[in-house]
Every structure is written in C-alpha cells, then in structure tokens.
Amino acid sequence: MQLKKVLTMRTIVATSAGLTLSSSTFVAAVQVAGFLAGDAAWLAILTGGLLCMTAALCFGELNGMTPSAAGIRLYFSRAYNDQLAIIVSMLYMMVVMGVIGAESYVLAQVLYEVWPAVPALAWILTMFSIVTVVNLLGVKIAGGFQSALTYGLILSLLAFAFIALFKADFQLTGFLSAVGAKGLVNAVALGVFLFVGFEWVTPLAEEVTHHRMVSRGMLLAIGILSVTYALFTVAMTATTPREVLAGSPIPHLLFARGILGEAGVTWMVAITLAASITTFNAGLISVSRFIYSSAREHVLPPVFSKISLRFFTPWTAVLTIFIIGLTISIAVLVTQRYLMLVNMAAAMESIIYAMAGLAVIRLRKKMPEADRPYRIPGGYIIPGICAIVFTGLAMAVFASFPIVLLYITLGLLLCTWYVKVVVPELKLCYQEKKTTIRPRRRPVSGEQTRTD
C-alpha cells in the first residue's frame, strides 16, 4: 500500500540536519575548542559525531519497531514504563525550551551587534511574537524551502571555512600532542550539543516508504554536520584569537567580520537567521504538540488541549510556550548565563541517548520476536557502547558543571512529583467528569441498544 505523499531521502537528511543547525551551536563549538589546545577541536567534533551515530543507530532500530511521532515517549514507555517515559519526556521538553531560550539570546545578540539602535529585548520579543503568530495561524514552512535553507546553510558554512583556512594559509600541526584525556572527554561531551536534535526527524517515520530511510538519513545528516562543524570550528579558532571568541555569544559574527569584513557580517547574519528559523520553529512545534497531546491523554490539565476553531491550531499550548520561552529568554538576557543552558542540553541529550541504547537492549530481551525492520548489526555491541559512553559523557558534564547536575536533579524531582501525585488526580477527575457527562456510547457486547 502506497501513501499519496511520501518523503525522499533528501528531505529526511535536510530535516535532521536543519533541526540540528542552530546559532547556539557556534557558541558550543567555541567551547569545545576551549577544552583543547592547538587545532584539535575537529578531533572532538568528529568523535562526538561518531558517538552520536551509535545513538542514531539505536533510534533507527527503536523507530523501526514503533514508527510514531510520539518518539521517545513511546520507545521508553515500552522499554521501561509509562511513568518514566512521561518524566523523561517532560524533562526533555523543558531542556528544549532552554535551547530555544539560548537560541533567541544568541540571535538577538547578533542582530543587536548589527543594529545597535534596537535593544536585544526588542529582538527577542519580535522573534517570539512572529514565531508564535505563525504557529497560531498554522502556517508551515514548506518542505522544499526548508531543504533549500538547510543545504544553503551547510554550503555557506563550508565556504566560510575554506575561505578562512585559505586566507590563513592553514596547516594542521602537532594536534595529537596537544590533546589531554580530560580535555578531550569534556570537549566530546560538549560536542554532543552540536548534534542535538538530529533525532527529531523520527516523527517523519510515518511518512516514508521504508523505515531504513530515517536511520540512514540520520547517519548521513550527522556525517555531513560533523565535517561541516569540524572545518568551521578549526577555521574560527585558527583565524580569530581564542580569548575573543570564548568571551562572546556571537563568535561566528566576529569570525565573519575578521575574514570578509562587513560583507561577511551580512552573510553571517543571513546564516544565523536561517539557522535560527528552523530550530525556533521546530522547537516550538515539538513542545506545543507535546503539551497538547499530554493534555489529551490527561497528563496535563484539559485547558492545554484547546484548539482554535478558526485555524485548527492548539492555541493555549502555543501561547504557553510563548510565555515560558519569553521568560527563559529574558532570564538569559539578564543573567547572561546562556552557556548553562547549552551545558544542560548537552547533559540531557547524553542521558536520552544512553537511555535509547539501554532501551534497544531491554526491548531485544523483552520482545525478542517483535518485528524489527531495522536491526543494528553486531548484537549488543553498538547499543552497549551508546549506553556506556553517553552515561560517561553526561557524568563528564556534571563533573565540569555541578550546577547543571543540580538543575537537572531538581527538574527530575519536580517531574517525578508531578507524574506521581498530580497526574493520577487529573486522570481521576477526567474519569469522573466523563462518567457524569457522557455515559459509554458503545453498546456492550450482546446489548442491542445504545446506552445513551
């Protein structure tokens, strides 16, 4: 059976890479380079990419078994239990909101640098308002436009890198001696952030001809991004003083100005806007749909499942994100602690990837006969590596930034309390309300008449 509309590999790769490419990745790339002396950033980025490929393989197997837009909520529910799946999903969505906060801050700083007459807060308000209105009206970015945007973005970053390396007459020297084990582990851990979101492509599994396409698409996207990030980061650190890059939320703009002057700034502003549009929009859609569907299954209060009768959009969920996102962005603007959000996302993503590796192992034991259109070769080796390595990377982030551990633990406790205490109450309220308002419609077996 063939669906009317199916997606191509080009769209899958563009979606996976497009959701990953964001303005805050440039900041993270500089942080990665900061852990390592010399030009060794590329080593950490390629290693991070390679490790993310193990996670992509795990997502491929899980997604093949249960191709659903529900994603980790469903994988983890089957592998562990429903409560844990809800807790992790909630925490994950909180971190996604944090990423949106960091993203809006970086973008606002870029625009403020170019047009200093307009304060950064005004840019943040404008961006959130535009994205919120677009989502309230149900306007979608066309697939073709998004693909063109992503591939254009990758080519632009590569072009910048090659121009810079050529201008600087760059030669790779002495990188291995400059790499210390601790620095490399920390750099790789943070390097994972560069690939955050590649797995957001899994909801498209319901729109492809073969589930292997999603797995291959994720691997290809990570491969392309690894090379692009590695070249771009090496070019940045080779041509711009590290202390200048490290102390700025807009290192990519400083680099562009240094290489191509004002023309470079204009080009980089266009790149930043393009990178942020996709991340911003995808983040808002993901979280608003999560809020809506959680309300529909009575995990959140029913008010969040209200939909606009005019535009068919979950308006309360979208407005909630607007308020939360704006609050986080303003908090970041005031405190300037955008790097903490980057580190939190890196740690949370590592936890999710480790759990995905474990989920593959658990499901193979729990449901050995289940249909697996894609099965990772090599038995438990790759999922095992994924689970162990990403657990270690999460620990490395916690060891380097204990505050991140504190915030994630607090978030975990809050979500656990909510799921254990509030959710049962909400479900009970719903059952009582449903019984009062609407008796069961379907005739019970053997009964001939409708009960209502």
Add this chain to the structure above:
Amino acid sequence: MATHEEISAGLQSFYEGYQKNSKLKLMNRDWNRVIRIIASDIDSQHTLTLQNGELTVTQGVSDQNPDLVVTSDSETLADLFYGDITPTEPYMNGTLVIQGSEDDIVRLDFISLMIWGE
C-alpha cells in the same frame, strides 16, 4: 475483540457527529483526504473520504491511495470511533498506528476532539 459491524457502527456514529457540526465542515473544506481504517486482528477495512468538507464512510478499500492509514485492533477502533476513548492514549502506547504526515495526524485528532470533546 470487536466485530466488523461494531467498527462500522462506530464510524457511523463518528459520521453523525461530524454531520452535526457545521463549523467542522467549514474548517475542513480545504482538507481533502482519504483515510484508510484497518483492523489488525479481524478482516475489516473502511475508508473515510473528506472532500470539500463533506465526509463519506465506505466499507472496504477505495481505489485511491490513502493520505492516512489508521491501524489498530478492532476493539480500540470501535471504542475510538464511538468516542469512548481519545486517540491520544492508544497512539501514545503504540496500540494505534497511523501512517501519514504528522500534520494530518494532528488534524485527525482535532476532528475527534471537536466531535467527542475531551
């Protein structure tokens, strides 16, 4: 396990709910879709066709390729179209599998919400 007739009756109930809601018809006037409903445990297939806001329910498979394919066990399908359960719960636990674009899946849930309420 529900029977093919029970699923048909559930779809009829869904159809009647849709027909009563003129706003829903108006909102769907540009959402032309073919939705195939397949029971995984019994031999039962139905096709929902939305054309210019008008919904038709037919038994069996239509000639057109579907935009959405809804697959679940017969019991879940019958409960779902009678409005006894929301689609979200079986979807989240993997009992209900829907092939098609994510936007279309969300739209289908919106329609169900507007017909049956929370």
